[in-house]
Amino acid sequence: MELKELGNTGVMISEIGLGTWRYKGGVEPLKKGIELGATLIDTAEGYYTEDVVGEAIKGIREKVFIATKVSGRHLAHDEVLRSCEQSLYELGTDYIDLYQVHWPNPSYPIKGTMEAMGKLADRGLVRFIGVSNFDIDETEEAQAYLGNHKIVSNQIRYNLNDRSIEEDLLPYCEDQGMTVLAYTPLDDGNLTTMPTMGSKGKMAVLRDIAEETNKTLGQIALNWCTVRSNVIAIPKSNSVKRTVENCGASGWRLTNEQVQRLDEAF
């Protein structure tokens, strides 16, 4: 498993993480992923999967990097503090590696939200602060209320079928030294469906490259995400077999020519 630096923190995290939205796989897929080096686990208070993550990491807390999120409905200052406390309880840990604001919510002044995030970091309950689904202006505004703490990551939807962030948000994050946690990197499984024999079009390009490299469609889709030095992909799978497959998306690299063919097709 290849590692990448989280922002400019000096902390290295796996370039394939384990997503847990709508996760129903129990502890085994998570444990297998961790064993294969996918030590970044992404969860959220809103997923109701923090407890199973907590179970999977029992006894190996220091080996994993836990990213969780405060819900966009809990962004008032004191609610952020309360949500964090509850997440720590569910996860069975005394610190969160990356605490992310799940969604911006204009009903709550971002000042109070970010001041609470800063306090959690000052108290050592949170190692790093991130955002999710924030555009450039929202990220800059959030950063302005964080004092000396830095927003180290933005978790955003990014996959071959949805490349909208390439226009401005992705280059902005690159410029700022922020990691992009690419969510829904398999387009919810749509990028793993084998096209019919002899068909043409973008999925046929994906299939051809999978055949050339002896990898699966999903592995190509994930490797394409992580070609960029600041992008980490966090696929979710309920199955041990597909978790092993997804971890096999790291440790090798698509050639520039293959990336170009995918960029042109999608």
Ligand SMILES: NC(=O)c1ccc[n+]([C@@H]2O[C@H](COP(=O)([O-])OP(=O)(O)OC[C@H]3O[C@@H](n4cnc5c(N)ncnc54)[C@H](OP(=O)(O)O)[C@@H]3O)[C@@H](O)[C@H]2O)c1
């Ligand atoms: N911050 C946000 O707002 C936000 C939003 C959405 C997602 N996320 C995060 O990103 C993670 C991943 O996104 P996602 O769950 O939306 O979508 P995804 O990872 O793109 O796709 C998950 C779907 O693909 C299937 N799958 C996984 N690996 C596969 C493989 N190798 N071959 C074939 N099918 C495969 C899964 O089925 P099985 O489970 O049956 O394998 C599931 O149906 C989430 O779990 C969550 O942690 C964050």
